[in-house]
Amino acid sequence: MCETTTNSSSYSSVKVEVVDDEAEQQLDETTTEADTNTPPAPSFHAFISLSRNEWPMLGVALLFMTAAEVAGLTAPLLLSDCYDYIVDPAMTKEGMRSEVSTKMGLVFLIHWGGMFCGFIRGTIIGMAGERVVARLREDLYSHILLQEIGFFDAIKSGDLVSRLGSDTGIIQVATTSSLPEVTIGIIKSIACVVIMFLISPKLAVICLGVFFGLIVFCIPVGVYIGEISKLYQDALAKASSASTEALGSIRTVKSFVAEKTENDRYTDMIGRPDIWKYWWPKEKSTTYRHGSEKSIVTAAFGTVAFGIAISAMYATLWVGFNDVIDEELSLGKMVAFQSYVFNIGLAVATIGGHVVSLFSAKGAAARVFELLDRTPSDALVAAEGDGVVPKDGFQGSIEFKSVQFAYPSRLDVPVLDSFSMKLNANESVALVGSSGAGKSTIISLLLRFYEVTAGEIIIDDNNIKELSPKFLRGLVGLVAQEPVLFGLSILDNVRYGNPSASLEEVHAVCKSANCFDFINTFPDGFDTLIGERGIKLSGGQKQRIAIARALLLDPKVLLLDEATSALDSESEHQVQTAIDQVSKDRSTIIIAHRLSTVKKANKIIVISDGKVLDEGTHEQLMKKSAKYQELVKLQLSK
Numbered sequence: 001m002c003e004t005t006t007n008s009s010s011y012s013s014v015k016v017e018v019v020d021d022e023a024e025q026q027l028d029e030t031t032t033e034a035d036t037n038t039p040p041a042p043s044f045h046a047f048i049s050l051s052r053n054e055w056p057m058l059g060v061a062l063l064f065m066t067a068a069e070v071a072g073l074t075a076p077l078l079l080s081d082c083y084d085y086i087v088d089p090a091m092t093k094e095g096m097r098s099e100v101s102t103k104m105g106l107v108f109l110i111h112w113g114g115m116f117c118g119f120i121r122g123t124i125i126g127m128a129g130e131r132v133v134a135r136l137r138e139d140l141y142s143h144i145l146l147q148e149i150g151f152f153d154a155i156k157s158g159d160l161v162s163r164l165g166s167d168t169g170i171i172q173v174a175t176t177s178s179l180p181e182v183t184i185g186i187i188k189s190i191a192c193v194v195i196m197f198l199i200s201p202k203l204a205v206i207c208l209g210v211f212f213g214l215i216v217f218c219i220p221v222g223v224y225i226g227e228i229s230k231l232y233q234d235a236l237a238k239a240s241s242a243s244t245e246a247l248g249s250i251r252t253v254k255s256f257v258a259e260k261t262e263n264d265r266y267t268d269m270i271g272r273p274d275i276w277k278y279w280w281p282k283e284k285s286t287t288y289r290h291g292s293e294k295s296i297v298t299a300a301f302g303t304v305a306f307g308i309a310i311s312a313m314y315a316t317l318w319v320g321f322n323d324v325i326d327e328e329l330s331l332g333k334m335v336a337f338q339s340y341v342f343n344i345g346l347a348v349a350t351i352g353g354h355v356v357s358l359f360s361a362k363g364a365a366a367r368v369f370e371l372l373d374r375t376p377s378d379a380l381v382a383a384e385g386d387g388v389v390p391k392d393g394f395q396g397s398i399e400f401k402s403v404q405f406a407y408p409s410r411l412d413v414p415v416l417d418s419f420s421m422k423l424n425a426n427e428s429v430a431l432v433g434s435s436g437a438g439k440s441t442i443i444s445l446l447l448r449f450y451e452v453t454a455g456e457i458i459i460d461d462n463n464i465k466e467l468s469p470k471f472l473r474g475l476v477g478l479v480a481q482e483p484v485l486f487g488l489s490i491l492d493n494v495r496y497g498n499p500s501a502s503l504e505e506v507h508a509v510c511k512s513a514n515c516f517d518f519i520n521t522f523p524d525g526f527d528t529l530i531g532e533r534g535i536k537l538s539g540g541q542k543q544r545i546a547i548a549r550a551l552l553l554d555p556k557v558l559l560l561d562e563a564t565s566a567l568d569s570e571s572e573h574q575v576q577t578a579i580d581q582v583s584k585d586r587s588t589i590i591i592a593h594r595l596s597t598v599k600k601a602n603k604i605i606v607i608s609d610g611k612v613l614d615e616g617t618h619e620q621l622m623k624k625s626a627k628y629q630e631l632v633k634l635q636l637s638k
């Protein structure tokens with residue numbers, strides 16, 4: 001990480017003198033890539049390596065596949081002998097029957113042996129595919145979770161969900177099924193060609209010419225199909241983004257009667273098949289349009305490839321019939337040759353189909369690799385073992401020294417400007433200021449979700465940049481403005497940050513957070529499932545469970561971000577009682593709009609446009625701070 005400090009105290013200079021070049025570059029890349037959806041395609045080797053762990057398994061599948069194909073290729077030779085026996089004037093009827101029975105018995109044996117090998121091959125490939133996709137999804141998800149917060153500011157969650165679900169599924173098929181199919185298809189074609197040369201070099205040359213012509217045709221068409229597939233996946237990702245956002249906020253959508261707006265936002269990406277009386281999709285950049293284009297090209301590709309292959313078979317038959325008439329070739333050999341041409345036709349069509357899915361998957365892989373290859377812009381990840389963990393733990397002092405900050409996604413908009421404040425152990429500080437002044441940003445910086453642009457944040461004697469993010473976040477209990485609970489039981493929600501906590505510990509924190517009694521009124525008590533994002537609970541109930549959750553970590557510092565602002569007065573009273581109880585012996589930073597909360601703080605800091613305007617106790621500020629008086633009148637007294 002390259003770090004420079006600004007040489008000017010004016011914030012405008014920060015706009016141009018970016019602190020973290022690498023972080024900015026990476027974020028720019030993410031933003032640009034997310035916006036334009038043009039991640040570079042990965043190398044073929046990198047793509048194929050996604051199934052590396054399954055290569056031994058796929059190798060075994062290839063052996064069974066080869067055995068199945070050898071069985072399939074042997075049968076025509078045995079059948080060819082049978083054809084020749086039955087037209088051989090030198091053989092008796094008994095002799096013919098006996099030879100035919102032996103050969104046909106062998107044909108059945110080989111046929112069922114081949115079928116069995118095919119079954120094993122299918123099972124192994126299917127399982128290898130599931131293993132590849134499960135591992136890929138797990139890798140991708142853990143990699144996404146590791147990214148710093150700034151990354152999530154720049155990319156939509158629906159896009160990430162689409163990459164996790166749909167793109168990985170496409171890669172699954174391509175890396176496990178398509179590769180062995182293409183490999184065996186090529187081997188089978190070569191084997192057929194060799195046998196065909198042995199039967200009749202003249203007929204084989206005709207087929208070989210067609211075969212090479214088809215390969216030359218396949219490559220550019222495959223590339224084109226890959227490009228269309230990428231466009232299709234991009235459009236689908238955008239549609240997923242829109243639907244994830246709307247379905248996650250369905251109450252807001254409905255309260256604004258915005259069902260149609262949301263439907264339009266989704267169908268803008270999916271396409272509307274009935275908008276035009278003709279079949280052709282009129283709207284560009286939709287999954288309908290790209291999917292239709294892909295269907296046409298794929299169908300044309302299949303038709304041409306298969307058509308040419310079958311034509312080659314007919315052409316060789318034509319020439320072959322003449323060779324039989326001229327007694328240059330036996331009937332049996334010609335029939336066998338025909339079978340091999342047919343086999344080559346099938347192999348080429350199979351190869352063609354799988355080449356299409358391989359090229360399609362390269363587009364999907366580009367979108368997956370873009371995330372897998374992205375390293376978080378610096379040490380903002382709470383990884384185990386990163387950064388310093390002070391020997392004596394946390395003593396309790398937090399200081400912001402002339403901190404300047406702009407969000408990475410909006411570097412030209414300064415948010416904090418020479419912001420300084422000090423919090424001693426077990427003190428409480430209230431941050432007040434107009435909306436957008438930068439209060440919540442201070443909390444984000446303290447959690448080290450972002451890196452300061454200039455200045456320092458000192459925890460005891462350590463610069464926050466040197467501390468382990470895991471240690472730092474373990475010190476802090478955050479109760480946010482809108483508590484986020486998960487669709488789990490109440491017990492699992494309270495235990496979210498400390499899954500090994502005992503039931504007694506959970507009960508104790510719930511009593512402190514004033515939620516024990518109401519939880520016990522539910523028929524399932526602590527096992528009550530609270531629905532997606534805690535939808536089955538009231539705002540006050542959610543907030544108190546969020547406080548219990550924070551308390552279970554026994555945090556040294558409590559961050560309360562307008563924890564009571566959205567509640568009615570009775571809920572507010574209950575939550576406030578909980579907060580008063582839990583903040584007694586902890587350093588506490590409160591962002592509050594309510595006078596009652598603010599008045600209790602040891603120190604109040606008035607923030608305006610990211611700067612400290614005034615600080616002091618309530619009484620001091622009522623005397624000296626015009627802004628505080630204004631806030632008391634306008635907001636705090638609500």
Ligand SMILES: Nc1ncnc2c1ncn2[C@@H]1O[C@H](COP(=O)(O)OP(=O)(O)OP(=O)(O)O)[C@@H](O)[C@H]1O
Nearest residue numbers: 153407409410415434435436437438439440441442
């Ligand atoms: N993730 C983000 N990316 C870019 N800009 C942001 C982000 N979060 C906040 N901002 C901007 O930073 C500024 C300060 O926001 P912040 O949330 O800290 O204000 P606040 O004082 O807590 O406001 P409020 O009282 O309304 O919650 C605002 O101009 C806001 O638009």
